[in-house]
Amino acid sequence: MNNFTVEAIELTRLYGGREAVSNVSFTLSKGEVLGFLGPNGAGKSTTMKMLTGNLAPSNGSVKICGIDMMENPKEAKALIGYLPEMRPLYKELTVDEYLTVAARLHRVSSGNIKKAVEIAKERCGLGHMSKRLIENLSNGYQQRVGIAQAIIHSPMVVILDEPTVGLDPIQIRDIRALIRELGSDYSVIISTHILPEVEMVCDRVQIIDKGKLVFNGAIDVLKKQRVGNKLLIGMHNPPSVDAMLKIAGITEAEALAGGLMRVRFAEDATPAEAIVQAAVKNNWGLHQIAPDQTSLEDVFMQLTYQEQTEF
Numbered sequence: 001m002n003n004f005t006v007e008a009i010e011l012t013r014l015y016g017g018r019e020a021v022s023n024v025s026f027t028l029s030k031g032e033v034l035g036f037l038g039p040n041g042a043g044k045s046t047t048m049k050m051l052t053g054n055l056a057p058s059n060g061s062v063k064i065c066g067i068d069m070m071e072n073p074k075e076a077k078a079l080i081g082y083l084p085e086m087r088p089l090y091k092e093l094t095v096d097e098y099l100t101v102a103a104r105l106h107r108v109s110s111g112n113i114k115k116a117v118e119i120a121k122e123r124c125g126l127g128h129m130s131k132r133l134i135e136n137l138s139n140g141y142q143q144r145v146g147i148a149q150a151i152i153h154s155p156m157v158v159i160l161d162e163p164t165v166g167l168d169p170i171q172i173r174d175i176r177a178l179i180r181e182l183g184s185d186y187s188v189i190i191s192t193h194i195l196p197e198v199e200m201v202c203d204r205v206q207i208i209d210k211g212k213l214v215f216n217g218a219i220d221v222l223k224k225q226r227v228g229n230k231l232l233i234g235m236h237n238p239p240s241v242d243a244m245l246k247i248a249g250i251t252e253a254e255a256l257a258g259g260l261m262r263v264r265f266a267e268d269a270t271p272a273e274a275i276v277q278a279a280v281k282n283n284w285g286l287h288q289i290a291p292d293q294t295s296l297e298d299v300f301m302q303l304t305y306q307e308q309t310e311f
Ligand code: ADP
Pocket: 015, 016, 020, 038, 039, 040, 041, 042, 043, 044, 045, 046, 047
């Protein structure tokens, strides 16, 4: 018996003969926040629907805390809280009324409903909104209600599909903080197409592109890919690319506008000092030299581009 709260095993989903999700496998442990990242149409929602038992896989299986979703759907689903991209809210109800309905739907025993509603409200910062009609709440508070219904039955796994879409920056910040907090009690999966969101909220990230996983690792590993072995050098009298390439350890040099040059160097090389010495000796007019970070967007493009070239 392992400790995984979620096991996705070789999940594939066909739509009209086309693979929307192709052979996706991963696991999730208790207390982890996993970011499921990918461009629109990559297969995120389709995967979420299979994980939550709302869509049957064409191939493969899902286990929630060791329980097979196909063999024992009721038991497996009871361990999941799910907020789909389209919030399942009854806007004509008050927060208390709606969460009471949600608790019943999630089969919370009648003696425990009141307490469950109070805990979920407190967790999601909704205590002062109990008697408000949901339709009169701001977008951000409606999203909190959506998250509250997903945790009302204290599930093992909380799955949130694009939880910050359509919110303003302050609401986004608050919802992200809430998701981070949920990570201490539950296993959480969020799907998103927003890179910084993953960086801020998740411990681990999976990047999906055209139905296939192209990256699965700790967020730190993704961040490290940004640093790379690159320097950005600013000079008033920049040398030719060939002259720069003569410096030991430099493997590539690219002249940019405004006297800037980007150089790449070998894994074990530290060419900064030699560059400064050459700049002084040859009057290159050096005015800046700094590590050149790849943006997360570029890392993402590289990962998804590599996948494209395989087709
Ligand atoms: P994402 O959530 O990453 O935006 P989806 O999982 O919604 O992506 O979609 C993955 C692919 O499957 C897309 O090409 C989409 O057009 C297709 N797709 C999704 N749902 C259906 C459906 N019900 N019928 C046919 N194709 C679908």
